[in-house]
Amino acid sequence: MSCCGTKPAAAIGAPVAAAAAAAAGAPTTGIQMGDDAAVKASVQNYYGEVLATSDDLKTSACCTAVAPPPLVRQALAKVPDEVLEKYYGCGSPLPMGIEGLRVLDLGSGSGRDCYVAAALVGERGSVTGVDMTQAQLAVARKHAEVYCTQALGYSAANMRFVEGQIEDLAAAGIQDSSVDLVISNCVINLSPDKAAVLREVHRVLAEGGEMFFSDVYCDRRLPDQVRKHPVLLGECLGGALYVQDFIRLCRTAGFQDPRALSTSEIEVRDPELQSLLGEARFFSITYRLFKLAGVETTCEDYGQACRYQGTIPGHPHSYTLDDHHTFAAGKWYEVCGSTAAMVGDSWLGKHFEVIGDRSRHFGLFECGPAPAAAPTPSGGACAPGGACC
Ligand SMILES: C[S@@+](CC[C@H](N)C(=O)[O-])C[C@H]1O[C@@H](n2cnc3c(N)ncnc32)[C@H](O)[C@@H]1O
Secondary structure, eight states, rough: OOOOOOOOOOGHHHHHHHHHHHTTTTOOOOOOOTTTHHHHHHHHHHIIOSSGGGGOOOOSTTTTOOOHHHHHHHHTTTTTTHHHHTTSSOOOOSSSTTOOOOEEEEOOOOOOOOHHHHHHTTSSEEEEEEEEHHHHHHHHHTTTIIIIIISSOOOSEEEEEEOOOOOOOOTTOOOOEEEEEEEEEEEEEEEGOOOHHHHHHHHHHEEEEEEEEEEEEEEEOOOHHHHHHHHHTTTTTTOOOOOHHHHHHHHHHHOOOEEEEEEEEEHHHHHHHHHHHOOOEEEEEEEEEEOOOOSSSOBBOOEEEEOSSOSSSSSSEEEEEEETTTBBTOOEEEEOOOHHHHHHHHHGGGGGEEEOOOSSOOOOOOOOOOOOSSSSSOOSSSTTTTTTT
């Protein structure tokens, strides 16, 4: 995988921005905000025309800093080079233990994560990638059949790529409750209507399904001139949501307790970009959003406990649900109602035992104080160091 690094200032300035904006039909000073079509055209142009490979990225925002888990690395070894060269992700949005699941990748690009998911779900599972950029879809589609039948040895491809907008998955033919796992890697920040994306994700997920995804977030609301800048937008910085606004959007869409799994800060070292961005700090965060009726906005105590069975591939000794819950295999843990639902009633349920129900309520679940570290990504009331950890 290429580590993109930071390009010299000259590469980031007006010529590229002007080219991107002009080709998108936007004025060279920036994209007309409020015009969703102009934002999408600018993004499409960036990923279809401006970038040829991940080496052309101007910042390290669309680069994965953390090494993927061993099973993902094994799967990556079989993925065609052309697919890998056009990878622009910022995280590792693939949980383990997903055999047999129906996976949907939002903004699948050249398809890297879909190719890995196709291996992890096995022949009984299926993977659909949705993207709006023809050039990216063409690469993803080109190798799909041969990869599935020859590299993976399946009788037929279990992976397909659909042209569509992630704000309107119905138009792309994705039915209600038809997906077990939605993944996405460095894409939602590019959408001009993030609320619509989350609403659509909630619609297409089956009860007990999950959105597991990596994206770029900011520690504040960004000013217009940053959000309008075509290169900053294309590089996944301009459209980054203030993390607290993201949590509010999740709750409105029906995901009451967003759980952060991992957070890493994105360094912007280029002086020209730094001066545009000011004090703003950016983070790549992997979030987990469960579609479960039993998940609440606060951690409530029903006297429940769970035990991980050690059965998820790659996690024989312990399983990390989020940044404040790691369960050693074979050991019982007291958990709040939302955590009990996440491990007991979701697709993870076959790997956990849960005891207790909600017939008695004992008040708020005891949690310790949140750590001081920015950007306090977890939406839930359960905090690291608390009783549920
Ligand atoms: C940063 S790239 C990431 C691609 C891929 N997930 C990866 O990790 O390589 C963003 C991708 O999202 C797609 N995209 C951005 N906004 C979109 C939208 N509103 N609807 C559909 N696709 C979108 C772009 O076409 C591009 O391929």
